[in-house]
Amino acid sequence: VPGILVINPNSNGEVTRGIAAALETLQGNGACRVEVVNLEGTPFGIESQRDVDSVALPLAERVRQESAAYDAFVIACFSDPGLFVSREATKNPVFGIAQSGMLAALALADRLGVISILATSIPRHWRYYRAIGVAGSVAGDEAIGASVAELSDQERVGALMMKTGRSLVGKAGADALVLGCAGMARYRDWLERELGVPVIDPTQAAVGLAQMTVAVRSAK
Amino acid sequence: VPGILVINPNSNGEVTRGIAAALETLQGNGACRVEVVNLEGTPFGIESQRDVDSVALPLAERVRQESAAYDAFVIACFSDPGLFVSREATKNPVFGIAQSGMLAALALADRLGVISILATSIPRHWRYYRAIGVAGSVAGDEAIGASVAELSDQERVGALMMKTGRSLVGKAGADALVLGCAGMARYRDWLERELGVPVIDPTQAAVGLAQMTVAVRSAK
Amino acid sequence: VPGILVINPNSNGEVTRGIAAALETLQGNGACRVEVVNLEGTPFGIESQRDVDSVALPLAERVRQESAAYDAFVIACFSDPGLFVSREATKNPVFGIAQSGMLAALALADRLGVISILATSIPRHWRYYRAIGVAGSVAGDEAIGASVAELSDQERVGALMMKTGRSLVGKAGADALVLGCAGMARYRDWLERELGVPVIDPTQAAVGLAQMTVAVRSAK
Amino acid sequence: VPGILVINPNSNGEVTRGIAAALETLQGNGACRVEVVNLEGTPFGIESQRDVDSVALPLAERVRQESAAYDAFVIACFSDPGLFVSREATKNPVFGIAQSGMLAALALADRLGVISILATSIPRHWRYYRAIGVAGSVAGDEAIGASVAELSDQERVGALMMKTGRSLVGKAGADALVLGCAGMARYRDWLERELGVPVIDPTQAAVGLAQMTVAVRSAK
Amino acid sequence: VPGILVINPNSNGEVTRGIAAALETLQGNGACRVEVVNLEGTPFGIESQRDVDSVALPLAERVRQESAAYDAFVIACFSDPGLFVSREATKNPVFGIAQSGMLAALALADRLGVISILATSIPRHWRYYRAIGVAGSVAGDEAIGASVAELSDQERVGALMMKTGRSLVGKAGADALVLGCAGMARYRDWLERELGVPVIDPTQAAVGLAQMTVAVRSAK
Amino acid sequence: VPGILVINPNSNGEVTRGIAAALETLQGNGACRVEVVNLEGTPFGIESQRDVDSVALPLAERVRQESAAYDAFVIACFSDPGLFVSREATKNPVFGIAQSGMLAALALADRLGVISILATSIPRHWRYYRAIGVAGSVAGDEAIGASVAELSDQERVGALMMKTGRSLVGKAGADALVLGCAGMARYRDWLERELGVPVIDPTQAAVGLAQMTVAVRSAK
Numbered sequence A, B, C, D, E, F: 001v002p003g004i005l006v007i008n009p010n011s012n013g014e015v016t017r018g019i020a021a022a023l024e025t026l027q028g029n030g031a032c033r034v035e036v037v038n039l040e041g042t043p044f045g046i047e048s049q050r051d052v053d054s055v056a057l058p059l060a061e062r063v064r065q066e067s068a069a070y071d072a073f074v075i076a077c078f079s080d081p082g083l084f085v086s087r088e089a090t091k092n093p094v095f096g097i098a099q100s101g102m103l104a105a106l107a108l109a110d111r112l113g114v115i116s117i118l119a120t121s122i123p124r125h126w127r128y129y130r131a132i133g134v135a136g137s138v139a140g141d142e143a144i145g146a147s148v149a150e151l152s153d154q155e156r157v158g159a160l161m162m163k164t165g166r167s168l169v170g171k172a173g174a175d176a177l178v179l180g181c182a183g184m185a186r187y188r189d190w191l192e193r194e195l196g197v198p199v200i201d202p203t204q205a206a207v208g209l210a211q212m213t214v215a216v217r218s219a220k
Helices: A013-027 A049-054 A056-065 A083-088 A097-106 A119-131 A154-170 A185-195 A202-218 B013-027 B049-054 B056-066 B083-088 B097-106 B119-131 B154-170 B185-195 B202-218 C013-027 C049-054 C056-065 C083-088 C097-106 C119-131 C154-170 C185-195 C202-218 D013-027 D049-054 D056-066 D083-088 D097-106 D119-131 D154-170 D185-195 D202-218 E013-027 E049-054 E056-066 E083-088 E097-106 E119-131 E154-170 E185-195 E202-218 F013-027 F049-054 F056-066 F083-088 F097-106 F119-131 F154-170 F185-195 F202-218
Strands: A003-008 A033-038 A072-075 A094-096 A112-116 A138-143 A176-180 B003-008 B033-038 B072-075 B094-096 B112-116 B138-143 B176-180 C003-008 C033-038 C072-075 C094-096 C112-116 C138-143 C176-180 D003-008 D033-038 D072-075 D094-096 D112-116 D138-143 D176-180 E003-008 E033-038 E072-075 E094-096 E112-116 E138-143 E176-180 F003-008 F033-038 F072-075 F094-096 F112-116 F138-143 F176-180
Touching: A003 A013, A003 A056, A003 A202, A013 A033, A013 A185, A013 A202, A013 B202, A049 A056, A049 F056, A049 F083, A056 A083, A056 F049, A072 A083, A072 A097, A072 A202, A083 A094, A083 F049, A094 A097, A094 A202, A097 A112, A097 A119, A097 A176, A097 A202, A097 B097, A112 A119, A112 A154, A119 A138, A119 F119, A138 A154, A154 A176, A154 A185, A176 A185, A176 A202, A185 A202, A202 B013, A202 B202, B003 B013, B003 B056, B003 B202, B013 B033, B013 B185, B013 B202, B049 B056, B049 C056, B049 C083, B056 B072, B056 B083, B056 C049, B072 B083, B072 B097, B072 B202, B083 B094, B083 C049, B094 B097, B094 B202, B097 B112, B097 B119, B097 B176, B097 B202, B112 B119, B112 B154, B119 B138, B119 C119, B138 B154, B154 B176, B154 B185, B176 B185, B176 B202, B185 B202, C003 C013, C003 C056, C003 C202, C013 C033, C013 C185, C013 C202, C013 D202, C049 C056, C056 C083, C072 C083, C072 C097, C072 C202, C083 C094, C094 C097, C094 C202, C097 C112, C097 C119, C097 C176, C097 C202, C097 D097, C112 C119, C112 C154, C119 C138, C138 C154, C154 C176, C154 C185, C176 C185, C176 C202, C185 C202, C202 D013, C202 D202, D003 D013, D003 D056, D003 D202, D013 D033, D013 D185, D013 D202, D049 D056, D049 E056, D049 E083, D056 D072, D056 D083, D056 E049, D072 D083, D072 D097, D072 D202, D083 D094, D083 E049, D094 D097, D094 D202, D097 D112, D097 D119, D097 D176, D097 D202, D112 D119, D112 D154, D119 D138, D119 E119, D138 D154, D154 D176, D154 D185, D176 D185, D176 D202, D185 D202, E003 E013, E003 E056, E003 E202, E013 E033, E013 E185, E013 E202, E013 F202, E049 E056, E056 E072, E056 E083, E072 E083, E072 E097, E072 E202, E083 E094, E094 E097, E094 E202, E097 E112, E097 E119, E097 E176, E097 E202, E097 F097, E112 E119, E112 E154, E119 E138, E138 E154, E154 E176, E154 E185, E176 E185, E176 E202, E185 E202, E202 F013, E202 F202, F003 F013, F003 F056, F003 F202, F013 F033, F013 F185, F013 F202, F049 F056, F056 F072, F056 F083, F072 F083, F072 F097, F072 F202, F083 F094, F094 F097, F094 F202, F097 F112, F097 F119, F097 F176, F097 F202, F112 F119, F112 F154, F119 F138, F138 F154, F154 F176, F154 F185, F176 F185, F176 F202, F185 F202
Parallel strands: A003 A033, A003 A072, A072 A094, A112 A138, A112 A176, B003 B033, B003 B072, B072 B094, B112 B138, B112 B176, C003 C033, C003 C072, C072 C094, C112 C138, C112 C176, D003 D033, D003 D072, D072 D094, D112 D138, D112 D176, E003 E033, E003 E072, E072 E094, E112 E138, E112 E176, F003 F033, F003 F072, F072 F094, F112 F138, F112 F176
Antiparallel strands: none
8 A cells, every 4th residue: 555654844743643633534535544753853843944944854864764665755844844855865756735735725716825823934935935936826924923822722723813814815815725834724624614715724735635646656 | 425526528538538547546545436527519629719618608507517416526628618617606616627737736846848739729728827827837838749630549649748748848947747638647657757757647636636625625 | 991899798788888888989080980789698797707608609609700791809898708719710800808908008007906896706807817917017906896786876886986996096006997897988087087097998998909900900 | 189199209201201101091090180200309210228318308308398289199119218208298198119019919919029120129128028017928029130231121121020020920939929110010911911920010009009098088 | 446436316415425425334345446426417306207317318428438437337316317328338337226225135135115205206116126127026115205395304204214114014024125215324224223124225235236346357 | 343254065175265266356345354164064065955955054053153253144055055044043144145146146137147067956046046036037047067077177167167158148148147156256257258248256246245234234
């Protein structure tokens, strides 16, 4: 059975569990198993460019080591750390969730809104939207503005995401939303129903693209 | 079991069979059945803007009729005929293979080359690449230049596709190729191996995105 | 005497009369007669993608039938329905009022504001602005927000257009306005004088371009 | 009777006569007279940025002086010298032939080719295409490569324009051509018939837009 | 010793003195002397397109005359008047402060805010940002909205610049500011410290680029 | 005396010496010393994404350590490795030579050609040109196509650079060239004289911008 390895490049087990839960629904989706792992020795959260750059080589190294064991890889952090170096480390396809999430959303809509966690990530996101050629389709990228204390309070985070999503749809004119972080899929369905536009969990998008790619490549 | 309906909006049964064969590999890919149908009363091939426009309303009508029976729809023609009117006809997601194929390819590469069948389709394609915001990532769209007589000769078509793909990679600098037509998946693997870049069959891409979307929406 | 056929692809006779009145002033403008007709069997208004797509083939058929009798054609609906298929149906030039109106406005100004009737048309407009390469010059496209009941009240519509125009000029920074609908020319002069920026009626723009083209082609 | 003043900002009487001849066909086109004048004291040809800049203020001064006598102005040089300063000098609309010609061509086609006289003008043209927002629709701008001696030989110039037009259509993929100079209209019809794509004389385009605008503004 | 000539193309001696003061700090910066001059016979301020165009040829003439005496030239007005004609007048490099200021700011940041003096200059600025290819990186260009009487009141001007800068950073999302005028360097340091983003005086930027270019070219 | 630290993030002493030699000419350029160092423990050359990513954190660490000792930093590798993480590590400005070189070239020209060493770097370069907003001004990026053996042969490298530069100017239409590598300044003057367009050494450009910035910030 072919397999996809989803790597969470932070050390926050709760995020890893959130990712794994979000991918449950895709497990049946394919003759390929999907496994989610933590990359050890990484920051608790990817919050700065330093955090992003610090996990690039460890990610690529993990991808290199597992290259024979898995048919595709997903890097589960919305900054797509180490995406291009990981692609050098294997002949198998490597998907970044930011890139995949934005592209999958564009298959359903024209102008994307991104719900980010931290305001400090937004300039980095925009640089990346430009790099991958989708900036012209981004209506807005707004942070939920949670304090560190609030981030562990799911209800509070949900309320802030709803408020941010409403602003992106109502004011910035977004016709689809992308969750700008791994591990937030629990809010997807609720946001989608309340706001009336597609809401994309980027990890699910990347795994979906990986499953399609693996299935197609396995056939022959 | 949720289902996806893939509609070939031309009357060429061989194309429908080619599509169905290409999707075999994705059938196992999910707890959702994928069905491929012909839209009756349509042209034998979609070759002109007239052909494109003539199938728009019949496609939307078919989508409307099947809206309760399927969880997502795929329009399997590289001009994405009737995509936006079909989206009005159902609350379920509708994917066009041109849009989905281009976006899925961008999850793997930066500059796309499109192998088209007919030169006359290319201006229409470019207008669409601009409309959906991906024109800046298209390195080239080249037609294989087959005469009508040659199109039924698979070997000849394959040789022309290889030549066109080589030109797109070698001269235009494409780092991934998209097959600019439904029903050409049989050449995908061979082109990918020979040319050393990812080759995307757009119908497989659209179905992969649809499977992911359906699986995610079915969960709750 | 050469002739231009202006086709209103809806069944609303009042719109046709409004178009004809707006073109009176251009009748003297040329040794070419301008005729305005209704396309029968079409919706009362073009409000959805379905409406747009439903008139494409009838428009092309009409253009084909009249191809020998007229030297140019104008499709008088701001969604430019059937423009590209109509171009396949004749060797004579076919102008769409959305495309022509936007381009004519750019001959006078840098950043266009579009006054649309229905909010639901705006995503379709933007897709088209991108397709024809002018999206970068659009400062905004705003709907007047009239209820269906209000649309027959000219005074009410005028007041809403003025409010929308003021918003486009004052907030979005538009330095010219385009009326995003056929049959609204009666408000043009008043808006232009009040708001101090050029206001373009797109049907007049398309006919002006057609008159120039026909005159030039007739000479030899 | 309203009037349009077309100003040739060089001292070459033959160019002025060529412009006037090209506009003959538009004279019947409207209840508005079209007059063509030379701006005295200007260079024999506009070949350098110095030539362009040297005629800007004289053009604006002429426009200011004639502001009460004419309802619109056309600056008949493909570098659109003095266009923006002339707009400051009158409340009436002022059209530049480069801007108008490019926009009128885009009403008929997607990718423009420009036939320029001098290679040294091309960087200036591109800067201007970017400034007015049409650069993304320009497939190519190529000079005919005539020596100064050859420019007075109409047959030679024609042959070089045909060769350049063929290159723009055949290699650069242009689907319409714009003559990148005033006074070249005599080749328009021949190029259009031979090359099978619309060929726009920019002075005719600007006058056509001016006629429409004047007719519309005169009505009330 | 090589030299750079900075030309203020207006007759306002105070602006020239402001420029000279701002360049003091760069005098030690190089084995090349920096001289600042007024161009006589020019307007007191460059406020309209007429003012811009009126100084183009005198600037080029001055550059031509001094071409042997200086190794580089800087045109010290944010509209970059006469930049391209001056480049024709000498083999030495000529820098415009608008172009140089914007580019130097982009070496430090992603999204620029421009603090302009007059609202009427802003459309001209945008046209130029597009012409030189940086428009996509401009978050906003806002005028300070001073009346003529207020412009001689440094304290008042400072307060208005701070307010405008705060709006550009806080609302438009600028991450660097460019002073959209020569002779405003006295506010640079204060704005930078208060607003927490880099603030670029464009004349300093242009002279810095000129110093580097001259030093590199002098070496051999 | 303020100082600028130029960090070569590879272990090739010859490159460091080449950089230092290129900056000699700028030493007199300012009251600020310019020091060039090797970053130890780095690859011999930066050839892959892995090499790029491997030096990011060491660069940032070095910048952090020297933050009090220097007023600005320059990262002297054309992939600008670690630029954004280094900016997090200090309050002083950090310049990347790719970004600075491209921007400085745009102060002199419209369409840049980049002479790269390795073909494999080019996709990475383009991604970066898009990220920093200059891709629209890049006429081409071509590799010299040297084998590893040839790279130590200065004469051979020079001949290949000349050939590549000629192609960029003659075929791609570049009107300025940027050397796509640190340590190639020795060829700058020769290429510039032979090819007749400005040639920018990116390290000189970055140091020039840094010198200006430091001088301006030191004044108060």
